[in-house]
Amino acid sequence: MNDRTQWHHDSWLVHAGRHTEPGSPLNVPLVPASNFIIGQGREYSRDDGTPTWEALESIVGGLEGGMAIAFSSGMAAIAAVFDSLAVGSEVVLPDDCYQGVAGLAMDGAVRGRWTVTRLAMDDTVAWVEACRSADLVWLESPSNPLLAVADLEAICAAPRKQGAIVAVDNTFATPLNQQPLAFGATISIQSATKFIGGHSDLLAGLATARDESLWHQLKKTRELTGATPGTLEAFLAARGARTLALRLERAQASAAILAERLASHPRVSCVRYPGLASHPTHATAKRVLKGFGTIISFDVAGDAASADAVCRETELIHHATSLGAVESTMERRAAIPGQEHLPPSLLRLSVGVENVDDLWVDLSSALNG
Numbered sequence: 001m002n003d004r005t006q007w008h009h010d011s012w013l014v015h016a017g018r019h020t021e022p023g024s025p026l027n028v029p030l031v032p033a034s035n036f037i038i039g040q041g042r043e044y045s046r047d048d049g050t051p052t053w054e055a056l057e058s059i060v061g062g063l064e065g066g067m068a069i070a071f072s073s074g075m076a077a078i079a080a081v082f083d084s085l086a087v088g089s090e091v092v093l094p095d096d097c098y099q100g101v102a103g104l105a106m107d108g109a110v111r112g113r114w115t116v117t118r119l120a121m122d123d124t125v126a127w128v129e130a131c132r133s134a135d136l137v138w139l140e141s142p143s144n145p146l147l148a149v150a151d152l153e154a155i156c157a158a159p160r161k162q163g164a165i166v167a168v169d170n171t172f173a174t175p176l177n178q179q180p181l182a183f184g185a186t187i188s189i190q191s192a193t194k195f196i197g198g199h200s201d202l203l204a205g206l207a208t209a210r211d212e213s214l215w216h217q218l219k220k221t222r223e224l225t226g227a228t229p230g231t232l233e234a235f236l237a238a239r240g241a242r243t244l245a246l247r248l249e250r251a252q253a254s255a256a257i258l259a260e261r262l263a264s265h266p267r268v269s270c271v272r273y274p275g276l277a278s279h280p281t282h283a284t285a286k287r288v289l290k291g292f293g294t295i296i297s298f299d300v301a302g303d304a305a306s307a308d309a310v311c312r313e314t315e316l317i318h319h320a321t322s323l324g325a326v327e328s329t330m331e332r333r334a335a336i337p338g339q340e341h342l343p344p345s346l347l348r349l350s351v352g353v354e355n356v357d358d359l360w361v362d363l364s365s366a367l368n369g
């Protein structure tokens with residue numbers, strides 16, 4: 001029982017990252033230090049980390065099955081991966097992904113740093129083929145906001161170029177529902193701003209590498225760019241992570257119920273949820289995910305104005321961006337710059353831990369106008 005590697009993930013989340021020596025604080029200490037007394041190898045936090053950052057890294061790294069490095073945000077972790085590319089590299093990106101990543105990739109392409117090819121997430125054959133020549137295979141699964149699930153089993157195991165990186169943005173799944181490194185990916189990304197923190201009160205990110213040299217490279221980039229996590233943010237993210245399993249279990253069960261109910265609502269023309277048999281990547285989702293998650297994207301029948309009205313009408317569900325928190329949030333994604341290609345009335349709902357019947361009353365009342 002004392003072999004930590006044998007703990008289930010929910011036990012790991014509660015206990016990882018603590019110091020267990022007699023006299024140690026029971027909880028992760030909040031250590032707001034820029035520098036340390038010289039002698040034990042830790043001198044300056046930007047270079048060497050802090051006990052608070054390391055606690056968060058240990059919690060998430062253990063879940064992902066690799067070595068994690070914490071950053072100031074999910075985007076900082078993502079930028080560190082792109083930063084490792086040599087000039088002229090080939091990047092493959094899903095056609096549906098978080099607009100910040102697409103923006104970063106396209107910006108680098110315009111400046112001649114790398115080339116970008118976009119592929120449909122469900123075109124596994126094209127992804128497997130692209131692995132032969134790409135330097136960075138970037139996957140986001142389930143994708144934001146169409147919730148397409150990649151066949152990580154096939155893509156991460158495909159023959160790839162020597163030294164190529166296969167990175168998976170695992171934010172929507174969380175390491176509880178999907179472990180990209182176990183499929184053969186080299187890096188797994190978390191925007192800890194979302195599910196890990198879970199309370200909409202921080203920005204943080206983590207990159208977890210399978211191999212130590214890649215971890216060192218990412219750590220070096222954090223040191224050189226100064227993209228370090230805030231101490232309070234790392235503390236809050238580690239504290240939030242303690243309840244991740246409970247929050248996810250509850251919100252995911254509610255999401256499955258709401259997705260079914262939305263699918264039969266006359267004012268909803270399309271529901272995208274990987275757990276629904278109607279979702280284009282449902283079969284893949286059943287194979288690679290341990291749970292279908294807490295995010296639902298659905299189209300309100302009518303135009304953008306009809307969808308905006310639904311967002312204004314809900315009371316329990318906040319009209320706000322972001323996701324993965326205890327409170328439910330919803331927004332119209334095509335209203336966001338760079339997302340105009342999405343269906344105009346598509347709402348992305350992040351289901352929180354409220355009572356599911358209250359959520360349905362709130363949602364259905366708003367839909368019924």
Ligand code: PLP
Nearest residue numbers: 073074075098144171191193204
């Ligand atoms: N990855 C995904 C899938 C996201 O949805 C987001 C933000 O919404 C990010 C990365 C970026 O994370 P952060 O806002 O922590 O930089």
